[in-house]
Amino acid sequence: MPIELKMPALSPTMEEGTLAKWLVKEGDEVKSGDLLAEIETDKATMEFEAVDEGVISQILVAEGTDGVKVGTVIAVIAGEDEDLSEAKAAPAAAPAPVPAKDVAPAEAGAATVSAPPPAVPASAGTTNVGDRIKASPLARRLAAEQGIDLRALTGTGPGGRIVKADVEGAPAGAAAPSATTAPAPAAAAPAAAPAPAGPIPDFGIPHEDEKLSGMRKTIARRLSQSMQDAPHIYLTVDIRLDALLKLRGELNASLESRGVKLSVNDMLIKALAVALERVPQCNVSFGGDVMRFYKRADISVAVSIPGGLITPIITDAGAKSLSKISTEMAELAGRAKEGKLQPHEYQGGTASISNMGMMGIKQFTAVINPPQAMIMAIGAGEKRPYVVDDALAIATVMSATGSFDHRAIDGADGALLMKTFKELVESPLGLVA
Incomplete structure (x- = not known):
């Protein structure tokens, strides 16, 4: 049959x-x-x-x-x-519901299936479907980088889809709308129902509307879900970076011949993983009637990509050398920005780290990435007045804020994790032992 x-x-x-x-x-x-x-x-x-x-x-x-x-x-x-x-x-049967495999509690039941749409002839495609522009993720990224308005292009791909060649051959007059119009979200990611919201009132302000991309829908849904379901508790510590920066310089000098250059973030990934191993009661997920305790620390690292955010994972980061973490992170981040990650490389993880220090952000709080129970938000390292050996001195200091799911992690345990993380960063030889 x-x-x-x-x-x-x-x-x-x-x-x-x-x-x-x-x-x-x-x-x-x-x-x-x-x-x-x-x-x-x-x-x-x-x-x-x-x-x-x-x-x-x-x-x-x-x-x-x-x-x-x-x-x-x-x-x-x-x-x-x-x-x-x-x-x-043979008649096409309606699709049966497809259960999500290995879905954590926060995502269970998210995948739903509707009846199949009618076949669409290849010749029937056009560049726009309703208000949505049909374009490949690469074409969208190139257009965003070059300031090209996709609406000004005619797609030559399947079904009138805009592809890379269309963007590269765009005429000079295809510039994106000026800043007088509202910026439009972009990119692509898991499609899901957007966060509940009513229509935006029209106040007569010049604007442009574009349907939400799959990525933006998913970000809206997951972050709304996280804030609604998980009671967040925030704990902040100030951490002196001078010793870590000194060690980083020494390690990079020795690793130069191997083409490896450690970043501060590479070392913080390792520090968070080791801290979670030492405070295992924070390396958990809340599952309603069960608590899941993880046997290793897989760190999801926030990486900005066109139109959204993705979190490639350094698996078993506590057991890996700093050079291995650095090499893996560079390779994963590069492929993330090209849209070439495999699902197992960005789905999962036991905790997350988000670093906005390179953008000059002093301190912030991050939303937990369900079903994880914590995320570490890293601020910028900056020269500050700091008490060193009971004397006021100038030190390089950063603020780190942990967001914890209070259903799974008690405040005292979260505080112990932050204390352990601070000690590892301020005495970083433990990261290379």
């Missing part, structure tokens, strides 16, 4: 995706492991592999189609010795 190919859930939180490109056509023979299509998920473009053998008898969703729900039948495979005409005639 015909085999239905359904839009896969390529990440635990994925509810819909874009069928960016078909790598096969009707009549092609395929076997297990063959690449069938490229699918744009929440933060990356991923390849979809065949599981069964047969012949592609019918493609139901054209490449370039946005908003294809998980579980939607996108193509039909005719089995061995099966009549292709019969396979094409």
Whole structure:
């Protein structure tokens, strides 16, 4: 009997995706492991592999189609010795609900499925669908960097989709709207229901509206959920950085021949991981009627990308050398900005760190990334008056603020983690021991 190919859930939180490109056509023979299509998920473009053998008898969703729900039948495979005409005639069944696998409590039940949309002929695509511009993530990023208005371009990709070549060949008059119009959000990420909000009143101010991207919808939903579900408690410590900066300089001198250059953030990632190992009651997740205690510290690191934020993960950071953390972080951050991370590289983690010090932010509080129970917010290191050995001196000091889910972490335990983190940063030889 015909085999239905359904839009896969390529990440635990994925509810819909874009069928960016078909790598096969009707009549092609395929076997297990063959690449069938490229699918744009929440933060990356991923390849979809065949599981069964047969012949592609019918493609139901054209490449370039946005908003294809998980579980939607996108193509039909005719089995061995099966009549292709019969396979094409087989009715497409409505997709069954696809449960999210390994979803933490905060995300459980997020993935829902609706009936498959009708097949969209490849020739029917246009650059705009309603008010939404059809463009690849790379095209959006290039347009943002070059100040090009995507509305001024005609897409030459599948279904009229704007691709990289369209942006690179944009005419001189395709500049983005001036600052007199409201800036439009961009990018792409896990599609989900936006945070509840009514329509924005029109006060007669010149503006421009653009539908929320999948990434912005997800950020709105997850952060609203986190603030509503998890009672946050904030604990701040001032940390002297002079010893860490001195050690960093010495280590970088010795690592120069290997092409490794440690950043302060690399060392803070290690410090947070070691602190969590020493205070395991903070390396947890709250699950309603259970508390999950993690056996290792996987640190999610906030990285800004066009249109939003992504958190690549340094797994088992406490057990890794500083040079290994530095190398991995540079590679992950680079691929994150190109939209090439795999789901396992940004989903999970046991705690997060967000550093705005490089932008001159002195102190801030961060929203917990569910289902994690804490996040460390790092401010700028700056020269401040500081008491050293009972005497007033000038020292390089930063403020670090931990946000804790008070359902899972008591204030005293959070305070102990902040104290341990401070001690590790101020006496950093423990990071290389």
